[in-house]
Amino acid sequence: MPYFTFPTTLSGRLVLPLLLSFTLLTINGCLKKDANPALPPETMTGAMTFGCKVDGRVFHPRNGKGRDGLYVQYVNLGASKGGGYYLNIPARDWKQEPSEGVQLTTDSLLVEEGKTYPFMTGKGQAYARYSRGNYFEKLNQDAGELTITRFDRTQGILSGRFHFIGTNQTTGQQVRVTDGRFDVRF
Numbered sequence: 001m002p003y004f005t006f007p008t009t010l011s012g013r014l015v016l017p018l019l020l021s022f023t024l025l026t027i028n029g030c031l032k033k034d035a036n037p038a039l040p041p042e043t044m045t046g047a048m049t050f051g052c053k054v055d056g057r058v059f060h061p062r063n064g065k066g067r068d069g070l071y072v073q074y075v076n077l078g079a080s081k082g083g084g085y086y087l088n089i090p091a092r093d094w095k096q097e098p099s100e101g102v103q104l105t106t107d108s109l110l111v112e113e114g115k116t117y118p119f120m121t122g123k124g125q126a127y128a129r130y131s132r133g134n135y136f137e138k139l140n141q142d143a144g145e146l147t148i149t150r151f152d153r154t155q156g157i158l159s160g161r162f163h164f165i166g167t168n169q170t171t172g173q174q175v176r177v178t179d180g181r182f183d184v185r186f
Contacts, residue, residue, distance in 0.1 A: 044150040046157035052180035064094030074186035084108030100132040113151040119144040136166030
């Protein structure tokens with residue numbers, strides 16, 4: 001005697017094809033969602049979004065391992081020598097192994113809406129890097145810049161665009177970070 005038999009009624013004959021169709025549609029929907037992630041829209045509302053392309057592949061931060069994928073630090077370092085403002089936007093995908101991240105930083109620099117800052121190293125500059133197992137720093141000879149599209153101190157909203165080439169200083173390997181955008185609250 002067989003362990004499983006298909007029902008012979010009309011409604012029973014429809015169960016297996018419907019179940020298979022539902023399964024295939026579910027799997028197909030999951031594959032499409034993961035295969036082509038999209039960059040977040042360019043907004044200026046403090047939506048806490050961040051995204052870019054790394055060598056043509058979309059990157060966006062995701063929480064994981066008990067850590068936030070995106071947070072913002074904007075600190076007044078004071079008016080004395082070495083003071084100014086420190087901005088740090090670390091975006092990390094904690095669900096990747098190894099984790100992957102893009103970091104935008106300014107050191108002793110007051111950013112202003114409508115201005116573009118070349119990524120450079122040192123005090124009073126904007127700085128960028130990419131990491132995934134290794135660090136890819138934006139070196140002074142490499143292309144890259146940060147544009148501030150909105151800076152609202154009252155509401156604590158900072159939005160902008162960025163792009164840069166990051167170089168691994170040990171191997172010389174490079175990554176291209178393009179189409180970067182962020183809309184954060186500080």
